[in-house]
Amino acid sequence: MKAMTYRGPYKIRVDRKPDPVIAHPNDAIVRVELASICGSDLHLYHGMMPDTRIGHTFGHEFIGRVEEVGSSVQNLKPGDRVMVPFNIYCGSCFFCARGLYSNCHNVNANATAIGGIYGYSHSTGGFDGGQAELVRVPFADVGPQVIPDDIASEDALLLTDAFSTGYFGSQLADIVEGDTVVVLGAGPVGLAAARSCWLMGAGRVIVVDHLDYRLEKARAFAFAETVHFGQVDDIVLTLKKMTDGLGADSVIDAVGAEADGHVVQHVTAAKLKLQGGSPVALNWAIDAVRKGGTISVMGAYGPLFSAVKVGNAMNKGLTIRANQAPVKRQWPRLLEHIRAGHIAPRELITHRFDLDDIAEGYHVFSSKLDGIVKPVITFGA
Known part of the structure; x- marks a missing residue:
């Protein structure tokens, strides 16, 4: 064959x-x-x-x-x-x-x-x-x-x-009717998650990415608001301002290990051939969700230590839910x-x-x- x-x-x-x-x-x-x-x-x-x-x-x-x-x-x-x-x-x-x-x-x-x-x-x-x-x-x-x-x-x-995983990610986000949900990543899984959030009762969906054509797809396919993280000074501050200073009710990490943002850690992971990768997306999720909120992790991570802000998550009273779908x-x-x-x-x-x-x-x-x-x-x- x-x-x-x-x-x-x-x-x-x-x-x-x-x-x-x-x-x-x-x-x-x-x-x-x-x-x-x-x-x-x-x-x-x-x-x-x-x-x-x-x-x-x-x-x-x-x-x-x-x-x-x-x-x-x-x-x-x-x-x-x-x-x-x-x-x-x-x-x-x-x-x-x-x-x-x-x-x-x-x-x-x-x-x-x-x-x-x-x-x-x-x-x-x-x-x-x-x-x-x-x-x-x-x-x-x-x-x-x-x-x-x-x-x-x-x-x-x-x-x-792809679509089943995105749907599962929206389930893990524990959405309550009317919630504001941020989805990090506008690849196929992120787009599926964003579209699925509406099926779970979300009242507002915001998709974050750095590629204009993917953000356009998020608007057309997932009916979402969009933010280009490369065009704002501070993505977390931007998301806080969009959510009355509180943060989103839930954040879905549909990016994972190869998130853009921290070149040094990304290169280190590549040299070690370990898919631990950059903690950028997950740390953005921890910082951008409201206190007592929920983070859903579908982005693929591996065994490499990646300096996730666990202390911030604990002090904010966050629930982090993750798995392969x-x-x-x-x-x-x-x-x-x-x-x-x-x-x-x-x-x-x-x-x-x-x-x-x-x-x-x-x-x-x-x-x-x-x-x-x-x-x-x-x-x-």
């Missing part, structure tokens, strides 16, 4: 790799029809994620058609079109039983905090991802879901991570919202690249060229 492969920081190419095979009776093999490049894939591309090995295939957002199933699979059959959550999870451990699919205890021997993720280095289990013609899907009876006939393929694709838990309500016309996740998509051109897709997305917001990978005729 053809598959994207990692060759080192900023170096990827399409290679021929052996077709995946059924390795366990509950596996399925899925022929990928659509995949996408996620903002968190760029952490891998930039060399910021530990234990990203040469030859690894990225991609944790994909849909496709089942080609083969293991002998114990009961819920899928060859020919089914499925959307596959980025979480790989067993469905039966202590954490899965509580809906914490991203914290599954049985799928990732390399970490104690996080479960498995497709195409996200050996620190999340070493599973090859969906930026390939075929992918092995473990625990096929609990993860994938047949795509309903009335759901567009590109909407289903965005539910495998348990994607499948969000699907029933999101499918309802799509059917009701409240959301159309596919509206986030701006670019499409064939698998053969995926290196160009990564370059354009990483460099923020051509107004790119969300790139999708297609697989020819």
Whole structure:
């Protein structure tokens, strides 16, 4: 099969790799029809994620058609079109039983905090991802879901991570009707979070970023007020002034480790190849939320110490809620919202690249060229 492969920081190419095979009776093999490049894939591309090995295939957002199933699979059959959550999870451990699919205890021997993720280095289990013609899907009876006939393929694709994660971020923000919510970051997840805040009852949504085209997308897609942090002297003071001097009721950090702002810490993280990264966005959240408020963290962080203002958070009486999204838990309500016309996740998509051109897709997305917001990978005729 053809598959994207990692060759080192900023170096990827399409290679021929052996077709995946059924390795366990509950596996399925899925022929990928659509995949996408996620903002968190760029952490891998930039060399910021530990234990990203040469030859690894990225991609944790994909849909496709089942080609083969293991002998114990009961819920899928060859020919089914499925959307596959980025979480790989067993469905039966202590954490899965509580809906914490991203914290599954049985799928990732390399970490104690996080479960498995497709195409996200050996620190999340070493599973090859969906930026390939075929992918092995473990625990096929609990993860994938047949795509309903009335759901567009590109909407289903965005539910495998980006939109579901944004929706989950708005849940973590603990929004009360009429609340003011600030979203840091106008990438796909931040935009999905901002749009979802209205579904949670927010009375005001403010999106912060430094790229004009993404802020325009925040206004058009998420109906949000916007602030360009590069055009104000002090972003925290600006947000305080916009909220009667109190701060927002909730702040959602949809940026994470590679936040612009503190070049020294960013470069240090890159040299150490650890996705701990810059604490800029999280510290802005701590300073910009009101006393007694809530911070929702979806931005990807790693193990590197990053000087977060924990004392400020404690003294302000803040609640900080964070996790990787348990994607499948969000699907029933999101499918309802799509059917009701409240959301159309596919509206986030701006670019499409064939698998053969995926290196160009990564370059354009990483460099923020051509107004790119969300790139999708297609697989020819």
